[in-house]
Structure formats: structure tokens, C-alpha cells
Amino acid sequence: MIARWWTLVVVALVLAVLGDPLAPVALAGMPVQDAGTGTGSIRGRVDDADFGLPLAAVQVLVVEANRTVQTSSQGNYLVSGLAPGTYTVIFTKDGFDRLPVFQVLVTSGGVRDLDVELTGKFNEMNEFVVEDVLQLGAGTELALLQLRFDSPALLDSISSDLMSRAGLSDAADGLKLVSGATVQDGKFAVIRGLPDRYVSSQLNGVRLPTADEDKRAVELDQFPSAVLESLQVSKTFTPDQQGDASGGAVDVRLKGIPDETVFKFSSQVSINSQVAGRDDFLTYEDPSLNYWGNSGGNDVQPTGGNWTGAVGISRETAPLFDYKYSFAAGGSRELDSGVRVGGLASFFYETDTSYYEKGRNDSYLVRDPGGPLVPKPSQGTLQQGEFQTALFDIDQGSRSVQWGGLATIGLESEFVKTDLIFFYNRTAEDKVTLAEDTRGKRYFIQETLGTDEYDPNDPSDPGHAGPNLDAANRLAAPYIRTETLAYTERTTTSLQWTGAVSVPLTDFGWDGLLDFSEPEVSWNLSTNRADQIEPDKRQFGSVFLPETRFFIPGIIDILQPAEFIFFRPAASVNLGNLQRTFKEIIEENDQLSLGVTFPFEQWDGRGGSLSFGLFADRLERTFDQDSYTNGNGDPNNDFAAPGGFGDFWSASFPNENHAIVEFASDVDYEGTQDITALYGMIDLPLSEQLRLITGARFERTRLAVTNFPEANALWVDPGDPANGIPPDEQATTLEPGEADVPGENIDEVLPSIGLVWEPFRDVTLRAAYSKTIARQTFKEVTPVLQQEFLGGPLFVGNPNLEQSQIDNFDLRLDYVPYEGGIVSVSWFAKDIEGAIEYVQVDASLGTYTSPFNYPKGELSGYELEVRQDLGRMWDRLDGLSIGSNATFIRSEVELTDREKAEFAAPGIAAPLESRDMTQAPEYLYNIFATYDVPESGTQLTVFYTVQGDTLVAGASATDDFVPSVYALAYDTLNMSLTQELGPYLKLKFQAKNLTNPTIDEVYRSQYIGGDTIRTSRTRGIDYSISLSASFAF
The missing domain is CATH 2.40.170.20 (TonB-dependent receptor, beta-barrel domain)
Known part of the structure; x- marks a missing residue:
């Protein structure tokens, strides 16, 4: 299994780096993800509004996702792997007016086409536009609320920021802030009164195994807040989700790669x-x-003797x-x-x-x-x-x-x-x-x-x-x-x-x-x-x-x-x-x-x-x-207790036969x-x-x-x-x-x-x-x-x-x-x-x-x-x-x-x-x-x-x-x-x-x-x- 893994990874990376025009076709034949992972894309072309020519090296920022890409020499760009929701996209290039585009809707598995034109820079943008963009913030509760509003399913989300404010240590604690959600035994999701068997719990959209002897459910206490980006709970089933998501689907989203170099402690x-x-x-x-x-x-000791x-x-x-x-x-x-x-x-x-x-x-x-x-x-x-x-x-x-x-x-x-x-x-x-x-x-x-x-x-x-x-x-x-x-x-x-x-x-x-x-x-x-x-x-x-x-x-x-x-x-x-x-x-x-x-x-x-x-x-x-x-036939089946119930037989038991x-x-x-x-x-x-x-x-x-x-x-x-x-x-x-x-x-x-x-x-x-x-x-x-x-x-x-x-x-x-x-x-x-x-x-x-x-x-x-x-x-x-x-x-x-x-x-x-x-x-x-x-x-x-x-x-x-x-x-x-x-x-x-x-x-x-x-x-x-x-x- 691992050998097959690395073969596919190497092929994908080589094709992408070389820019082989056949790369998309090659990758299309590989195993690809159920849309249940919830990703969509924004793509398009940026042209010069005055001359109608494509603009290269335009910075394209998707604010809520904190994702930035540059347009190619032909003015094309693609921002993929976006969670469903509404985004603000900002286009910037030296010598041109900054262009924000609001309410860009991305659907689960969908590709949103967004072609724009930039005009030569003659005056500054109105200040209120920049302020509104800054308020959105990446990975914040505001962005997740917007995602909830635009999602085709009934979706609730909790951001890592809100979890940090609440002093919550892991995903199990975070789930308690979602309406209608609670946690059983400190680690298993219960959504709208339906326990773990009715809830599909996932990691980045992946159904994980569990070694819990009692349940076939992911233990949410094993995901500390230090590695979480958000906790997303879908309360309605759609065909791209697991069939046992009756109460809901809980998706633990891990932190992604930042655009800037960061160090946190x-x-x-x-x-x-x-x-x-x-x-x-x-x-x-x-x-x-x-x-x-x-x-x-401890290891198993030889039977027939004292342990x-x-x-x-x-x-x-x-x-x-x-x-x-x-x-x-x-x-x-x-x-x-x-x-x-x-x-x-x-x-x-x-x-x-x-x-x-x-x-x-x-x-x-x-x-x-x-x-x-x-x-x-x-x-x-x-x-x-x-x-x-x-x-x-x-x-x-x-x-x-x-x-x-x-x-x-x-x-x-x-x-x-x-x-x-x-x-x-x-x-x-x-x-x-x-x-x-x-x-x-x-x-x-x-x-x-x-x-x-x-x-x-x-x-x-x-x-x-x-x-x-x-x-x-x-x-x-x-x-x-x-x-x-x-x-x-x-x-x-x-x-x-x-x-x-x-x-x-x-x-x-x-x-x-x-x-x-x-x-x-x-x-x-x-x-x-x-x-x-x-x-x-x-x-x-x-x-x-x-x-x-x-x-x-x-x-x-x-x-x-x-x-x-x-x-x-x-x-x-x-x-x-x-x-x-x-x-x-x-x-x-x-x-x-x-x-x-x-x-x-x-x-x-x-x-x-x-x-x-x-x-x-x-x-x-x-x-x-x-x-x-x-054994039931152990002949040493009693123990004198001169100190009464305050004595503990267990203290002397290892020294007996x-x-x-x-x-x-x-x-x-x-x-x-x-x-x-x-x-x-x-x-x-x-x-x-x-x-x-x-x-x-x-x-x-x-x-x-x-x-x-x-x-x-x-x-x-x-x-x-x-x-x-x-x-x-x-x-x-x-x-x-x-x-x-x-x-x-x-x-x-x-x-x-x-x-x-x-x-x-x-x-x-x-x-x-x-x-x-x-x-x-x-x-x-x-x-x-x-x-x-x-x-x-x-x-x-x-x-x-x-x-x-x-x-x-x-x-x-x-x-x-x-x-x-x-x-x-x-x-x-x-x-x-x-x-x-x-x-x-x-x-x-x-x-x-x-x-x-x-x-x-x-x-x-x-x-x-x-x-x-x-x-x-x-x-x-x-x-x-x-x-x-x-x-x-x-x-x-x-x-x-x-x-x-x-x-x-x-x-x-x-x-x-x-x-x-x-x-x-x-x-x-x-x-x-x-x-x-x-x-x-x-x-x-x-x-x-x-x-x-x-x-x-x-x-x-x-x-x-x-x-x-x-x-x-x-x-x-x-x-x-x-x-x-x-x-x-x-x-x-x-x-x-x-x-x-x-x-x-x-x-x-x-x-x-x-x-x-x-x-x-x-x-x-x-x-x-x-x-x-x-x-x-």
C-alpha cells in the first residue's frame, strides 16, 4: 500500500512542477476524492481593462481562506481546495487599482469562474472597502458564519479562534459549543440527541479507524486545539457524505499551510x-x-508460579x-x-x-x-x-x-x-x-x-x-x-x-x-x-x-x-x-x-x-x-486483618504464595x-x-x-x-x-x-x-x-x-x-x-x-x-x-x-x-x-x-x-x-x-x-x- 502511495505522489509532483500539459489528464485517471471532502475552486483570467491583454503576476488573495496565488503569463489563475462558502477575492498589481470582489460563492465540488479586468491606477480606493476586507479575517468565526449562510446543507462550524477563547483543549470540547451537539464519555460526538453510531466523524474528510472496544467512532479528544483550524458539523445528509451521517457529519479540519513563514509556540x-x-x-x-x-x-509472566x-x-x-x-x-x-x-x-x-x-x-x-x-x-x-x-x-x-x-x-x-x-x-x-x-x-x-x-x-x-x-x-x-x-x-x-x-x-x-x-x-x-x-x-x-x-x-x-x-x-x-x-x-x-x-x-x-x-x-x-x-482453587484464600477493614490484603498479596x-x-x-x-x-x-x-x-x-x-x-x-x-x-x-x-x-x-x-x-x-x-x-x-x-x-x-x-x-x-x-x-x-x-x-x-x-x-x-x-x-x-x-x-x-x-x-x-x-x-x-x-x-x-x-x-x-x-x-x-x-x-x-x-x-x-x-x-x-x-x- 505504501509503495503505491509514494509512486502516485512522485508522479503528481513531477508533472505539476514541470507544467506538463498532460498533467491534468494524467491526474484525472488517478484516485480522486469524494466531493464529501467539501472542496471547491475559484478560477479565471485577469486582463488589462485598457488594452484587453492578459496580466501576469497579479496577486489573487482569497481573504477568508488566507490563500494567495499569482496569475500566469497568460493571466490565468486557480485557487482550489476551498471549503464551500462565500469569499472575498482581492486582485492587486503594482500600477493598477486594487479590485475586491465580494460574495464569491464556492459550492461543494464546484468551480467558480471569475474573470476580471484591472484598470490603470489613477486614484486610491475608498477606505471603507479595505476596512470591510480586514474585518473578515482568515479562519475566524465571521468566515465560518458566512460559510454556514451560503452552504446548501445545514452547517455549523466552530473556529480554532473561538475554541481558544473558550479555553477548550481539543475537538471534543469544541463540539459542545455547536447547537444541538454534546459529547458522550468525554470523546464521542452526539448530534441532536443521536449518539456516535448516527454520527460520521472524520479528519479532513477521511473516515478514521478507532481502537475503542465499545464503539466504532472516532475519539475526538485525540485532536488537540494546537492542530485544529476548525470543527465543521453538517446536520443534513447529502449524497456526497457518508451514509451513516444520520445525526450529522463532524469534520475535524487540521491547520493548513500558511502563505507566509510563521513560527508559533x-x-x-x-x-x-x-x-x-x-x-x-x-x-x-x-x-x-x-x-x-x-x-x-508489563509482559505476560510464566504461569503456574507467583507473579x-x-x-x-x-x-x-x-x-x-x-x-x-x-x-x-x-x-x-x-x-x-x-x-x-x-x-x-x-x-x-x-x-x-x-x-x-x-x-x-x-x-x-x-x-x-x-x-x-x-x-x-x-x-x-x-x-x-x-x-x-x-x-x-x-x-x-x-x-x-x-x-x-x-x-x-x-x-x-x-x-x-x-x-x-x-x-x-x-x-x-x-x-x-x-x-x-x-x-x-x-x-x-x-x-x-x-x-x-x-x-x-x-x-x-x-x-x-x-x-x-x-x-x-x-x-x-x-x-x-x-x-x-x-x-x-x-x-x-x-x-x-x-x-x-x-x-x-x-x-x-x-x-x-x-x-x-x-x-x-x-x-x-x-x-x-x-x-x-x-x-x-x-x-x-x-x-x-x-x-x-x-x-x-x-x-x-x-x-x-x-x-x-x-x-x-x-x-x-x-x-x-x-x-x-x-x-x-x-x-x-x-x-x-x-x-x-x-x-x-x-x-x-x-x-x-x-x-x-x-x-x-x-x-x-x-x-x-x-x-x-x-484460580478458584487457590488454597491461600484468606488473610488475617488485625487492623480491621483499614488493612489492605492487596499490599501483602504479592508476597504470598x-x-x-x-x-x-x-x-x-x-x-x-x-x-x-x-x-x-x-x-x-x-x-x-x-x-x-x-x-x-x-x-x-x-x-x-x-x-x-x-x-x-x-x-x-x-x-x-x-x-x-x-x-x-x-x-x-x-x-x-x-x-x-x-x-x-x-x-x-x-x-x-x-x-x-x-x-x-x-x-x-x-x-x-x-x-x-x-x-x-x-x-x-x-x-x-x-x-x-x-x-x-x-x-x-x-x-x-x-x-x-x-x-x-x-x-x-x-x-x-x-x-x-x-x-x-x-x-x-x-x-x-x-x-x-x-x-x-x-x-x-x-x-x-x-x-x-x-x-x-x-x-x-x-x-x-x-x-x-x-x-x-x-x-x-x-x-x-x-x-x-x-x-x-x-x-x-x-x-x-x-x-x-x-x-x-x-x-x-x-x-x-x-x-x-x-x-x-x-x-x-x-x-x-x-x-x-x-x-x-x-x-x-x-x-x-x-x-x-x-x-x-x-x-x-x-x-x-x-x-x-x-x-x-x-x-x-x-x-x-x-x-x-x-x-x-x-x-x-x-x-x-x-x-x-x-x-x-x-x-x-x-x-x-x-x-x-x-x-x-x-x-x-x-x-x-x-x-x-x-x-x-
Whole structure:
């Protein structure tokens, strides 16, 4: 693959530099980019107005793109690779009047012809023209707002400038400023309430692989603001986009090659209020994290003997501060041949530390219809007297490093523009989790003894000391401790070759109807790889039994010493109390996209375009996991605890005799996903005010998985609820081939039609309909048992899962009262057939989560957005700008017939017909204000965001009723203060998450009364100070 790459690159560069007239034709036969990359071009000729002769060496500046080219000896020029939008083009040459041309519209894949004439210089231009041009600025919010206004799709964008003002560190943070957008798990895009499976996330238009074991989605936290130019979100599907862009398409645009030589440097130090000054930060002996995040963790040690290495937590002083730095250098120059060459190199590095304590992770259920929530028991019941609960108090500490770089080289001639882009990111994280259940015992004594008083240090306390030598109370809801040490390395690599070429063909078409001009061919060829390794994840569990006195007057008086014994959750009863897991996930893809656009003028001279393209993506994933344990038969299965629960068995465990053996129950797999597509679309002006954008995309998907189960691998067959086949209640042995997904070609035709109406100069109304799909992930169709920490939640895949079909409806009204201001109202609706939703299922191995196709789902909502420069309303408010957006979402999925029957059963008595869609917040608010004082170089920015209640997991009703789990609404307040220090330096102070809300998940149902906490934590407040320098030559 790489050899083919470099051959094509060398050919393209040689042809372009030599100016071979056959170069456009040669390049036209190469792989070219899907117009979904969103590029267009401006081309034309510049003549002397007085003599009618071509003018050479005219400077042509596209202001918003910060792109400059010179006309050739024949007066011709081409500026390609432009994002769709409206541009200001300025033509300058010594001895001639400067000529600005405003409102030059560039469409996706289109070529805009712009021929001009320059007149001899007799007087200066009016000053206001230059001022208006300077206000636009390259890569600013103003340019992106203009792009939104002129785009045929519903497009929202966030510039790197706005992200910097908001103190946002990466693309995931930046996405939160887009109306209707939020982020799941800190890194995955959710657009209009539709999570990652409904969102196509890309890098410069390229669909990247991901090594996340849970999702088939790009992790946006791996793109730091240091390498970002903008974040563009298209909320309507057009045929040149990916077929799974149901909620939207998120395109992370990397910084391009600058026209002038630049050098930039930035450094920052920061602290977190929950980390700074701690002397009890969670860590472990000899942690794996190093400066470059490439330690690789531990190797597998010989089985049958004792293994070295910590198995539990330790405490130490927290890092004093975190830091980050980045630098970038680049520029371009024009050769004597008229070819412009350039390059950009960027490097970034950062550390991050987080900590929280007294978090919660509680499991509850409703035992009796109409009754209250009670702790979910395992390995027994309250009535049996010997059981365990899962009411965990959580402390967690995390340290991470992230570093990487961006390198771009480019070439541009009269007909050809091409770039070679390399991006690399490495993220390593050491996460330590301490989970302790002491509240289960209090529940037991309240229910059985009717008291809240319990003293674990009193040998005679009835909470653990039973009468007549009965030790059952000692094993009733005992104290439990789990310790998890998880080190993870993630890397992402992308090598992209992109470009565009104009093919000099004779004009053709239907005279008087459609007159076509020279077509443009664009391409993107990429090879990408994502890796994730968890080398030696360690999970240790112990059950504490307090010192207990058994006393019968005059007969016996026995004192049983305090001790720890093995803790094995129901899902891990065949393991010892120590698990050491080695996991590696590799995902690679080769991607080709090609687009050909034919610009035309229709019957009344208005410009449009006709586009065709193809797309191919071959993705391969390998999942390999090996688990080791001290075994269920470990004879050294207890540990004396004279210090009580304050002792940690994990501290002494490595020095004891615990033979480690392989637990042959893992399921490895290999998966492939092939996507091929063809599309055609037309952008046709019907009148001065009305445009039609329509077309269709044919897309073929093939998803195949081959499992490689070990000898003792167990799984739970999830059945096929859509056809009345319930999940198995018992875990069974997984035989080779039993749950493989052989792979079938699934063909879809995805139409799209949109209308853009401009009844007035500053008002645009857009309406669109489209059909899209949502795909399964490898994990969702593979029966691999996933567990975040010992005793944590389980996940089981469903081989019967199918793609979802989505019908999308969109309306948006934009009003732009002046440059930079906007008032917008949107309505959207989505009908989903076969919606993929997660369900909690009870089985012999415990409660687990599994995905199913629901009959149908519906989602609709409204978006409101306002951005205003208050200085235009009152001079005294000059420099103050405000903006806000709000999204209101209503969602519903219809339950399967099986679930309806289960909820209505007499033993449950909680009838349900439907519920909300998962990950769809009820509302989203973003409010921001910026205040600029140009005279002093001071800038103050405040950002406030709110995310409403969001369903995380739906209710279940197998043996007992488990209510739905909702994430409660929470807010975030960020502020930054920037001060220029001369022409080159800037000093910035930032405070993030000033509200520091408690982030809660709760059980919620009309059948249980009020909410009950499921999980809870806080993130702390971040304070930082940074110094940046920028030099242009």
C-alpha cells in the first residue's frame, strides 16, 4: 500500500512542477476524492481593462481562506481546495487599482469562474472597502458564519479562534459549543440527541479507524486545539457524505499551510482543585506511565508460579501541576515556474491529572411490585441471610500524557493542488480505582434488626455476630473492596494524499439549458491505523469479615479473628480474587474517495454543478485478550486483618504464595467491514432565490466477524426478541463458529433532496429530506464479555443485530442582520426503523447489558441560535459580543412485544409501551460572551453550558424490575482572560468548570416515586496560565 502511495505522489509532483500539459489528464485517471471532502475552486483570467491583454503576476488573495496565488503569463489563475462558502477575492498589481470582489460563492465540488479586468491606477480606493476586507479575517468565526449562510446543507462550524477563547483543549470540547451537539464519555460526538453510531466523524474528510472496544467512532479528544483550524458539523445528509451521517457529519479540519513563514509556540501550566495539594493521590507501586507514554506495561509472566507487580492501590503526593506545550512552523514560496510549494510542521505534548473521591456506583432493583428500590443482591438473598450487595463508594485517580504531531507538504500550480498530510497521536493513561461497599451491611441491619447502629469493631455486634454459633450474619452483606489498576495506550496514525485538478476540456452541454465548463476532479487516498493496548490490567477483590464473638453463657465463648476472604462477583465465580488481563485492539483501514464535478450555467446564466463520485473503505480489526487468575482453587484464600477493614490484603498479596494460571475463557475475534459507495447529485438554481440540491447514494456494507473462543469460553445467547426468541437464562460454552457473523452484502439506496430559498438578501430558508442508516459495531455483534472493573457492569454482544434505517426531515431559517450576526431557528425530525438500543438482561451470570433492534423510534426537536455584536446597537458596548443556542429534544422508542409482556407480568406490574432514546438529552444550552479592548490588547470570554437529563440505560424486567437510568442535568462555566504583551506574545489565564457540579446518574420510573442515585462524582475546577508567541516573516 505504501509503495503505491509514494509512486502516485512522485508522479503528481513531477508533472505539476514541470507544467506538463498532460498533467491534468494524467491526474484525472488517478484516485480522486469524494466531493464529501467539501472542496471547491475559484478560477479565471485577469486582463488589462485598457488594452484587453492578459496580466501576469497579479496577486489573487482569497481573504477568508488566507490563500494567495499569482496569475500566469497568460493571466490565468486557480485557487482550489476551498471549503464551500462565500469569499472575498482581492486582485492587486503594482500600477493598477486594487479590485475586491465580494460574495464569491464556492459550492461543494464546484468551480467558480471569475474573470476580471484591472484598470490603470489613477486614484486610491475608498477606505471603507479595505476596512470591510480586514474585518473578515482568515479562519475566524465571521468566515465560518458566512460559510454556514451560503452552504446548501445545514452547517455549523466552530473556529480554532473561538475554541481558544473558550479555553477548550481539543475537538471534543469544541463540539459542545455547536447547537444541538454534546459529547458522550468525554470523546464521542452526539448530534441532536443521536449518539456516535448516527454520527460520521472524520479528519479532513477521511473516515478514521478507532481502537475503542465499545464503539466504532472516532475519539475526538485525540485532536488537540494546537492542530485544529476548525470543527465543521453538517446536520443534513447529502449524497456526497457518508451514509451513516444520520445525526450529522463532524469534520475535524487540521491547520493548513500558511502563505507566509510563521513560527508559533505555546506553553501552559494548570492545576485541578481536586488534585492539587493532595498527599493521598491514588496510584500503585511502579506505575506504568512514563514521559512518552510508551512503556508497553508489563509482559505476560510464566504461569503456574507467583507473579510480580502490585495488585492493589497505594497513596502518594499528587503532581504539583499539569503542563502542555506546542510549537508549529511553516510557510510557502512560489518557484520561478509559477508553482507554489509549502509545508507545515506541528508538535504538541500535554499531561493531565484527575481525581475524585466519595463517588458512588450503586445497583438497585424493585423486588416486589409497587415496593421500594432495594440493593441488588448477588450470591444469595436477604431472606437466605448470606448474600452480597453492590453499593460502592468510589475513589479514582488518573494520570495521562498525550503527544503527537502534524506534518503537511503541498504544491499548487495553475491546474493542480495537492497535499500530503501525516498526523500522529499517542495517549497513555494510568487509572486507579478503589471501590468499597460498606453501605450494604447497613441495609441488612436496617431490614433485619430495625436499627441504623453498626460497629464493625465490636465482636458482639449483632450485625455480624449471630446466636447459637450461627455465622450467617457475618456473611450477610459483608464489606467488599475492589481495586483496579488499568494502564492503556492509544495511538492513531493517518497518512492522507489529497488534491484537486482542473481538466481543460472544451465547453459542452445543451445550449440554452445547461452549459458545462471545465470539470474538476478531486481525490483523497489514505491509510490509517488505530491501536489500543491494555497490558496487564489488574483487578483485585476482597471480602472483609470482622472479628466476631460466638457466645452461649456457660457453654461456649469463641472469638473469630477479623479476616479477608476472596471476593468473586457472580459473573466471575470461577475466578480467584485476582484477575490480570492483557488486551490489544488493532484497527486499520485503507480508504479511497473520488469526486468529479461539472460546473455549469443554467438557462438564465446562474451557476450550478453536477457531481459524481465513488468511495471505498476496507477496515480490519483484531481483538486479542488473555486473562490470568490465581484460580478458584487457590488454597491461600484468606488473610488475617488485625487492623480491621483499614488493612489492605492487596499490599501483602504479592508476597504470598498464589500461583497464577491462564483462565481459558476469553473470546478473541477478527472483524472486517467493507463499505463501497457511488453517488450523484446536482446543485441547480431554479431562480434567483431558489436552489435545488438533490441526488442519491448507493452504499454497500459487509460486516463479518470470526470468533476464536478459548476452551472454557462461556457466553449468553441473546436470542432474537424481534422474532419472539428470548435470551438464554444460562451461560453456555461457546463453540467455534457458533456466534460468527459470516458477512452479507447489505445494499442501500439513500436519496436526498433539499431546497434553499432566499426570499430576501439576508434571509435563507432550507428544507431537506434524506434517508440514512446506522450500523452495528464489532462489539455489539460479538459475544465478548466486557467488564470495566471487578464487580462492575457486564456487556454481551448480539449476533442478530441489524442495521437501522432513518428518515430525516429538516427545516432551518437563518437571518443575518449584518456581518457576524445571526438569528436562527431550526426544526428536525427523525423516524428510525430497527433502532439499536441497549437493554439490561438478567441471567445466571448476573445482570448484563445487550443491544437489540427496537421496532421503531422517533426523535424531533428545535434549535434556536443568536449571535450579536452589541456594539452595533450602542457605542458604549463596542467590543462586547454575545451568543447563545438552545436545543430541545423529544425522543421515543417503542418496546418489543416481549418487553411489553415482561413489564406487564404480575410479578413486575410496571407496564411500559415505550421509553426515551438513550443518549438523547432533553435540552442543551450554550451561552457565551466576549469583550475585546483592542487598544490594550485585552480579551475576556465567558462560556456557560447546560446539558439536560439524558437516558443512559433502559429499564429491564426479567426476574425483578430494574428502572431506567438517567444522567441528571448539569452545567459548566468556563472563563478566560487574554492580554497581549507586545506584538508577538500573549498571556492567558483560564478557569474551567467553575460550577464544579455533581454529575449524577439516577434510577427513575413512575413506579418508584423519586429518583435514586446510581452513580455520582465531581471533576473539580481547572485553573491554568499560558504564554504563547507568534512570529511571521
